[in-house]
Amino acid sequence: MSFDISIKIAGQAGQGIQSIAEILLKVLKLNGLHVFAYQDYMSRVRGGHNFMQVRISDSPVYSIKEDCNILVALDTNSVDVHRNEVPKGGAIIYDPHSTMVDSPDNRFIPIPMNNLAKEVGSPILSNTISAGSILALLDINKMDAEEFVKKQFAKKGEEVIEKNLKALERGYLYFLENFRSWKFTDIKAQKNNKLIMINGSEAVGFGAIAGGCQFIAAYPMSPSTGVFTYITGKAKEFNIISEQAEDEIAAINMALGASFSGARAMTTTSGGGLSLMAEGLSLAGVMEAPVVVVNAQRPGPATGLATRTGQEDLEYVLHIGHGEFPRFVFAPGHPEEAFYTTIHAFNLSDKYQVPAFILIDQYFADTYATAKEFDLNKVKAISSQPSAFSNDYKRYQITKSGVSPRAYPMQGDFTFIADSHEHTENGHITEDGEVRNKMVEKRFRKLKGMQKEFGKPTYYYGDKLVPSSFKKGKAKTVFLAWGSNYGVVRETVDYLKKQKRSVAMLHFNRIYPFPRKEAIAFLKGAKEIITVENNYQGQFGNILKAETGIEVDGKILKYDGRPFTVEYILKRI
């Protein structure tokens, strides 16, 4: 890592933070640079205080930093809130005409963004002016930015493109003309480094499409809406039925109906909506209906912090739905893992006829990160439905594996019933105790097969990712992570490794069925086990104890609705 720069773009909702960040991120990506960008926003459409954090490096980056090297302050409040986060030698870009600054020191770079924007045509162009100045400060060739502007505004016509190109140039040159002596750091483009840039929502949505999703019904709820929006945007192209349901109860039940007809079906929601789905999920359990459920977590209880992050639904998702039934629960750690995991979730839900949950959170959903291009041949959509059935077909036939052949209507001349009651092999209501026992046992027999499937934990030991064949852990201190904390714990391990500490991370993507054997193997010999979670109770630590008897020695927890940083974790070790 020859450089590691953090930029914060701060202002009110509606001021164009995202427009600036978008140009910046796309241009950095085109230059082969690794970026990691997180948006912190309030639950409002205008006003308030929002910011976007962008970290740039020539090596992969996985988390955000508390301090920043460059602050782009779009209003006075942003200067007040963030000026102390910029160390000496850092830069604070602001508009001297609209932003009041008390005693500006040599970090402050006044750029009259509004006036320059008016000069080139319209105040609305001030975002492009800012982007131009930031690129000049980073000493990045603006040609890529010009290409991006042309693409971005292609639909809006020549005039808009022309004006934005002018604004980009004006911002770029204004910086060079007035602050040429500002030498920030050496950022070398790595043009042959082919990267994609994707956020967590897109990665799950893209995975769903690659996983053969054919039906999605959902109700909009932050922070899950991004996944729904992404898939719906591609619905026509990929032959997917997408419906905005009247509520989450309808959403899950629609998905189960489609699943009955033979569809690969899914729904997306967040905690409150998930609660409404509880009965429907129980129905999926007894009907043995495949369905993929994405739950993007935010802090609760109830409405909680609507636009912020948390990992509070883990124990809930393990048990949601009355009665007992098996399920898959996944919690991918980064966009690439989310992409493959979503495809697996569709395949496995189909194979075992159980609901498969994908747990993400606001931080994960809204964070952009660069990654190597995904390998589309690594995991493919596979259907486990048999193609032919005899006319004495039984929907809930008792089998050794617990999985009954799943047919859909009109696959032959036979008929079948999917039933919410306990039922016979034919799907008819029964109260017979013996049949009941057989059915419960049949459903739970699936666990044996499910346990062997995709989703071993990742042991990260220094700069090595140890594959699952690795038999036991080596480090004295092991940090436990699940879901979105992969990145920040990984970077904590990197930092401590440099201090010659014997540390590792054990990250769990699949939480149910719990990979017991692997967890025990990797944690054997560890002197200290610390769980890092965005909740109050250390839920994963509790699950580990219940599943393996292993007790954690420490918990690093955060439940203020904001993501972890390496600094935060280090202070608490």
Added chain:
Amino acid sequence: MENTNPFHYEGELSWCPGCGDFQILKSVEKALTSLNKKPSEVVLVSGIGQAAKLPHYMKANGFNGLHGRALPPAFGIKSFNRDLTVLVTTGDGDCYGEGGNHLIHAIRRNIDITVIVHNNQVYGLTKGQASPTSEVGMVTKTQPFGVVSLPFNPIAFAIAMDTPFVARSYSKDIDFTADLIKQGIETKGFALIDILQPCVSFNKINTYQWYSQRAYKLDNNYDPTNRVKAFEKSLEWGDKIPIGVIYRSQRQTYDETLDRLGIKPQVNSQPDLSKVKSLLSEF
């Protein structure tokens, strides 16, 4: 005809003797048989309640889901496989109470399904509490001082929602009901058929005698396409209760919208890998 009923189910039925549900079951079978439907191309969707047991008592495909939630799976089933004939068999509690919200939005979507509401104005399965259509003043164990809330008027509601096919029947007249169900199935779009049905165990007010005295068939001069007149008709309740097709209209169905967009996924089809690849370049 009787002998060639392919929908006949050989098994025990757990309704009370004399229940109007038996008549509705016969009407459904008759309607489907007259349309030459095959059991394998029919799906009966239900929630919970006495009416919701119907899918178990016919030879056809069935989805017996959750209380109040028959309409959402019916949407999922039909939108994914538009070749299916989808009937929802539900009750006044299931459809107008627990699942009321879904009824509003299912009609808005106008998916091509036929909804048969066994309306007995009482809760049967839970043994005699008031339902959304119970008369004001009806005394039950949970309404010991009599029902206070106004009964829901499904017909007026459905007309207000511009439902393509709105009908009311009386379960005792099996042929008449069968014909209405047949027309409902033939209608493109959402069809609501509210069937007045005596509950011999728990409703001592709205009895066979009560309905027989009041129900009368709309005559041939009645024009169900006149929305204002239909609305007027829907308010008629008391000494005389009209049965028949009360309202008809036409608008684009959800099915047609999907057809127009060319969205028709096939079971077991894989996503086009070259198209998936092209998505990568957008990131």
